[in-house]
Amino acid sequence: NAGVTQTPKFQVLKTGQSMTLQCAQDMNHEYMSWYRQDPGMGLRLIHYSVGAGITDQGEVPNGYNVSRSTTEDFPLRLLSAAPSQTSVYFCASSRGQGDGYTFGSGTRLTVV
């Protein structure tokens, strides 16, 4: 099993550009989430999903969109990149409530 796969690993964007961070898992997990990690702030939840076709906002959803058309994939879209979105982004998946999340290796995004 590959686990949780995130692409790309690194990305530099110009302010105003849009892009999609890809996330795929092969464990048939129902729950998937996107977090951003910033120094001294831990991980903050952007969006999450409890199953295909179901998504909800987390703590910091502004500027990001998600969709969950399949169980395996949960892409994160940046609509119009801003320097404040410079961060490391992690995708994670879980079998469900009470189960530990499996994290991807992250995408380091820089917006200039």
Next chain:
Amino acid sequence: AQSVAQPEDQVNVAEGNPLTVKCTYSVSGNPYLFWYVQYPNRGLQFLLKYITGDNLVKGSYGFEAEFNKSQTSFHLKKPSALVSDSALYFCAADSGNTGKLIFGQGTTLQVKP
């Protein structure tokens, strides 16, 4: 607002000594609690969790955690630290048992030979 706090930015211990990384939570109900570890330039790895039952839970790599409901704490412990335990540790709570994790700020553990 619901939150998880890790009061120490960094914990320094000598190899072979016991270690404790502290975590307190302010989350309604009976949350699920987790510890994760992050090595440099890597994703987070699951260490252990508390759902219900015994207040002392055992996890990966010899780590354990003690749940204390009255103090709303979930401290991570290890009887004998290794240099290879040096990493960034995160405590997290599942608010309302929904699968949404609230993370603490993280604590850097430095184990010196």
